[in-house]
Amino acid sequence: MSEEPRSYPQEPRITPEQESEKGIARVPATPRDVIHILLGALLLAVCFGVALTGALTRVWWVLAAAGVVAAIVIADIFFALRRQRRLGVGPRSRG
Numbered sequence: 072m073s074e075e076p077r078s079y080p081q082e083p084r085i086t087p088e089q090e091s092e093k094g095i096a097r098v099p100a101t102p103r104d105v106i107h108i109l110l111g112a113l114l115l116a117v118c119f120g121v122a123l124t125g126a127l128t129r130v131w132w133v134l135a136a137a138g139v140v141a142a143i144v145i146a147d148i149f150f151a152l153r154r155q156r157r158l159g160v161g162p163r164s165r166g
Contacts, residue, residue: 100155107151114144 118141125133 104151104155108148111144111148111151115141115148118144 118137122134122137122141125131125137
């Protein structure tokens with residue numbers, strides 16, 4: 072009883088990870104950069120609320136501290152986006 076070698080379905084040339092449903096190429100993302108961007112957006116919202124509270128209560132050092140933290144978060148998001156762009160725009164081969 073010799074078995075025939077199994078024929079596995081060939082992988083599609085363009086996988087869902089490489090192209091969206093609309094046919095737009097996706098940019099590869101590292102989990103680290105995604106987390107930096109998502110947590111950075113959350114921290115910016117918190118900083119805005121703290122800064123607004125500091126301004127309304129006229130506690131200027133709280134407003135200044137929130138501004139400094141927001142500037143650091145904006146710089147971190149900027150560098151995460153820059154790392155993303157350096158990765159390229161996805162696979163070059165279309166098959």
